[in-house]
Amino acid sequence: MLWAVATLTFFAVHLVPGDPAQAILGGPGSQASQEALDQVRADYGLDRPLAVQYLAMLGRLASGDLGDSYALKTPVADLIAGQLLGTLTLALLALVVAWVLAIGLALWSTSAGRIGRAIAAGIELTAAALPHFWLATVLIAVFSTSLGWLPPVANDQPSGLVLPVLTLAVPLAGFLAQLMREQMLDALEQPFTTSALARGETAAGIRLRHALRHAALPAVNLSGWAIGYLISGAVVVETIFARPGLGRTLLRATELRDVPVVIGVVLVVALVYVAMTVLTDLVSRAIDPRIALEERA
Amino acid sequence: MSDLELSNRAVRGRALPRPPRAGTVAALAFVAFLAVATVAPWLLQTADPLAIAPREAFEPPSAAHWFGTDESGRDVYSRVIEGTATSLLIGVSATAIGLALGLLLGGLAGLGGRVLDFVVGRVNEVLFAFPGILLALLIIVLWGPGPVTATIAVGLSTAPGYARIIRGELVTVRSSGYVEAARVLGHGRARVLARHILPNALAPMVVLATLGIGQAVVWASALSYLGLGAQPPAPEWGAMLSAGRTYITTAWWLTVFPGLMIVLTTITTTVLGRALAARDGARR
Amino acid sequence: MSAPVLEVRGLSVAFGGDGRRRGARDAVEVVRGVDLTVEAGTCVAIVGESGSGKSVTARALLGLAGSGALVRADRLTVAWADRRDASEREWRRTRGVGAGLVLQDALVSLDPLRTIGREIGDPLRIHRRMSHAAARARAIELLELVGMPHPTITVDRRSGELSGGMRQRALIASALALDPPLLIADEPTTALDVGVQARVLGLLDEARARGAGVLLISHDLAVVSRIADTVIVLDRGAVVETGPTAEILGAPRHPVTRALIEAVPTEVPRGVGLTTRDRPVRSAQPVVEAARTASAASTTGRTPPPPPAPALEGIGLSKSFRVGAGTTHAVQDVSFRVERGRTLGLVGESGSGKTTIARLALALAAPDAGEVRLAGEPWSPLPERDRRTRRSRIGAVYQDAFGSFDPRWSVGRILRDALVAARRDPSDAAVTALLDQVHVPTDAAARHPLALSGGQRQRIAIARALAGSPDVLVCDEPVSALDATVQARVLDLLDELQRDHGLAMLFISHDLGVIRHMSDTVAVMRSGRIVEHGDAERVFTAPEHEVTAALIRDSPRLARGDGSAGFR
């Protein structure tokens, strides 16, 4: 799988117009001499046929070497290692916050009446339709500029994380809440709800102990996708909140045609995605033994 | 990259909260409004959406300019109306591209037998592991920025989601009672495919597509923010939103109105999609 | 004698009134003035067809009729507590403590995501504030009580991991957790195999013996007759007849009751109609006479001398499936023959391989070994291309008729499609003729199956199967999802069609009564093999195999007026 991702990225990036030698020599617009360009091509093996370059890349990847950045001249692995934590922290926190918001909204809206549900649906749809860049700007305008509660850009304090995390979490929470609300309503109509009520369970108990589990299941399955979604969103959020991270690294590397960095970041993201998928799979199996049963059948 | 999973559940889910009738009516009314704005924008416009008037720049909403004026003194309301066609075109075409590709992949996987299913499944996994925005960025550096590329980019990045759902639908329909019944009656493979499997597997796609359009507009606007949007001065909601963001503290109306259109469109398509799903679901 | 555990007078439940908001629309009363008394240590059964209001009544007794329901009663005393206009909080004090509820199909009635230990422990936790460990210990005791094998292991399982019977026991255990004086069981045995059905009824009987009052709700008089002391017959929300079980069964006064009793096929001879009320008698002869004649004719082979080959024949069929790492032998070395105009009944518990036989017969699956022959010619070995033209020779009717219709198609289109497949002219006249054959009004052609009743849908499925004028009809549980009287009418229809067209039928069912009523010969299956095979009458009166004997023993039988019900 990682191999396929690397291969796809390699050829995709090589299709991109622009000379990597140019990228190495300070990017487009630099006035590098012919000698310098030739020198760089020889140094980086860019004069060899594409197939040879591809095999060389695979060889390096197989030995765990992601190569050196064209633009920064530093090892890609170091570069990514330095950025990964920031993005993962952001993405995971956003995921958690989105979950909390979604659960809260779903619990509230399923216990509310018709009007409450309509309002909740409106909130969810609006939240899900908010572009990150716009939400970020509004949050900054409200919480930093007007109210002065939170710093508008990332800093070392936890408070600096609040707005970036919210920016990523709110639209995701919109998605999750829609999904969870539907699942909860579905679960609340199931016979087991009647059974539980007949045992004397309270309405709140039904929601917490029964419906929530059912609602959580698809949402857990969605978390693998959500991580990909959040990392995509991180490109924008990291730019706006000036947070270091993979998203910004990727954006920059793409602009500079920094092939090794692009491949490296994509591989790492794919790895995170795979890890997350495995994890969600395990979690959903733990929640629902039917999945394993179905697979056996 | 999307809420496809979610939408699919919405389509499949049994206990869908059927949107209130008033909501559906309002949504239909908004669709009618959008249709007029698309086909005959001049009927709704109060000014030339492209006419600049630098001296009247940054005027807040007023009787003369319902949504205010932008940085070049253009009437924001008329621009929002004018932008409907482009924005919807982006949303619709992106969804169409995603759906077409999803159909191809999902169709191969769902109808092509075990080996093909496995291969396409892996391809799909790989595409899924690509962050959507990266796919978009790659496509944009390949073909340069612009509305066409943005549309293709958004379309491509939604394709794996559609493919997955279409495959699931096909597998479900293929093993359904009525397909078996058709075989027992002695219908040939092609007829069963054409008469039963495809129509039934693809019916939910109409709903999914409805739901996807709004999201496609949102994603396209994100690409606009990254500097890869529609051609100026053609108004497009996403591009207007990202352009207006610069002035958010001084001229809120520049982003609020195009933003509102995007949100309303998304809500409308979702409400209609669900109404369709509820109707469709009632028949199942 | 203490007061009854349940006393209801004039119970009414209405829906859809929207009384809270507008009050303009009229409410639909689904339960009208029901009176009900359950004494401790007795079992009262509410019987009625679907839509008769019996389930709503049961739920109303626990305040669970639903948020849109308007419940009124002159007297509503549950476990000695007056619950008229009770608040949700008051109801909660009744639920689980005063009355336990057992629903149909524990697969969905137990939360599939929670262990059964927790589900059983819930009432203890809620009403007794028992700790988790104590509740678990008590749950294990309860599981032992209901005869759950390995309770210490199963207590940590979830419903999806258990068999149907085990699940149903767990559900009963959860209802019994606080030993409530009243146990309400709503269709507790539907969709269960007869063996399991008998054990579940036994558990209810035990609870009754321990002094609980049991309110049993069922559409199946045979089930009810086993343990009920009193039967209440409900029709369209109102009680039409009530009395001691023996009295009701022996001397039914109300036509609804009579229809219910008549519809039970168990003791009705082959060929005799199960319904007399609705369908005009089509034969000049008395029904019974006509049936017997037809039956005799076909068995003795009145018209042409015995055909050279059976209409459908299976020879040494085997089929296995890979399941995960292992292999399931669904069918092993099975042979059978179905003659023209006759019915082979295939009976067995779920998972015994009946449906696989049906699929093999329809050539929807290819046998691993053996061969299916149709009218003496190879059938299963043919390539599908060659088989296709002959498919109209063999029709199929499934349990889930609705699922076998393309959801986008109208009845007319479904039938026209079948005519096209049979290379017949798909004219309106042909469609009308098909509908006539199955006694469905011709205006149904324009309608969607969704708009039809369950019985009508099954008739449409039968009409579709008849479109190709087949020689053979494969019926896989064709009436299992239908109410007793509807079931009876469909069975009568099949009987009639067989007579009119000389159909050979492979009739599959888990219901011994149905099989006995429908079959000339019977094959009993277990674990993929036919364990007993022979003339229907002989098999039922003198079973040779223990499986057959157990099936017969466990099958609910209507104790017609002999006063001895079930286990007593």
Next chain:
Amino acid sequence: MTSRRIIRTLPLAALAAASALVLAGCTPAAESPEASGDPVTGGTLVYASGDGEPSCLDPHVGGNYPQALIAGQFLESLVSLDDSGEVIPWLATEWTASDDGLTWDFTLRDDVSFTDGTPLNAEAVKVNVEHLKDPDTQSSTGYLALGKVDSVEVVSDTVARFHLSAPDSALLESLTQPWNAIESPAGIARGMEENCLAPIGTGPFIVDEWVPQDHVSLVRNDDYDTGPADRAHDGAAYLDGIEWRFIPDSASRYAALQAGEVDIIDNAQPDTLDQAAKSGTLVEIDAPRPGASNRIELNSGQAPFDDVRVREAFIRAADVNDGIDALFFGTAERSFSVLSSVEPLAYSDETLFATDLDEANALLDEAGWTERDADGIRSKDGVPLTVRFPVSTNQSIPAEQSLFEQIQATAKEAGFDVQLEPLDLSGWYGALFTHEYEAVSAPYTKVGPDVLRILYHSDSITPAPSGYFANLAQLDDPELDALLTEAASESDPDARAALYEQAQQIILGGFYALPLYDQQNHFLHSPKLQGVRAMPTVSTPTFADAWLAD
């Protein structure tokens, strides 16, 4: 060899007193609390840059403005400029040129060491020049500036002699640029990778740490005692250090300044400048970059702009004055020169740029573009009057992009079909390299009028191996070439000024470019920050004399 002393050393103390209060280009945005009280030592300044994060902190490598911004804090040049544009001493105390202009002697201060302890001497200067000229260094800006320098000879420890291939009147101006600053030879010897992370200079601060995508930490150089001759005070900087952050989003950057998260931001957007001026809580520094102004070059190398009448028509048709007022909130002044207003030799002619739609129409009719389609777009022989205008989304701020849209709208009235193509940097260069443009805006920063030779000499039409060429107007005029070449080697200031004026008249009179305004370079900072000024060289801020008031 007689040599002429071009500039004298200045008494440092006197100058310090004079310039302490006159901060170059510093215009208090409002009645801000006036710089009061004595400088305070200590504190860390937080600088937020909106320019792209450099991939290398050594400005010799490549050489762009973001590098210049930060390098100015830890590197110093041989010479500097004062506010009037005169060359003044910095690391070099004096310099002389031979009469033929081919040999220059620079006398260095003898009391300066790099922060790694390496002494500053002639050998160090030689190493730096060689470093810049080495292809492996991949220098672009610094390399071009030293184009005429053949070699450097170590005359003595303190005297470095530059040997030139041709006279270069721009040499001193070139040497003021941060891209030609002097680094420690020992630092350079570490190799590019390490030198990029933390170049070693003689400046007021030292690179401590660089956390990519986040910030660069600079700490005070306690031994610092150099600075250009016009520096405000002697000795080490007041600040303990600088945290140099990268906040690419302009709205976030401004919000961070408002919230007090950062002390100073660059690339302040026009609307925020306006807002800041109204609120009066922030201080603005307006420091237009030297070199060329922001202008739209018209590609005279191909149709339709190979016809001067069409060029004039476009310029007459494009109405920009109102747009600049509205979009820049009065923070940018309309320019009528191709050179920055900070260039003393800039020549301006407003009369050439008066908007006149009738005139534009007349010119186009005369030039044969007479047919018009339904939209009013003109065409000639079936070829529509199309103006492809690639816009770099990296280089043009939103206000500028909006201005281009307005030009598009007004030019359309005369029948031009202006096609704006927003492109990322790579795509933008791609469009230029393949000549797929009729109009383009490309800023160019360089000290001195010699920038005209780079931008308008016909030699600059020939592309570099990378495809790059600077003469985007594709102006090919032998007379202009001759003027620019002569000016570049003319050592007499008056003669030089006259030559450059003639050259600019040709450029403006030929309607090769539509000047808009100076290259905007606005900084906003909190009133706490005092003593900051923009260098008169390339307008980068310096914090050698800055302090954070309580």
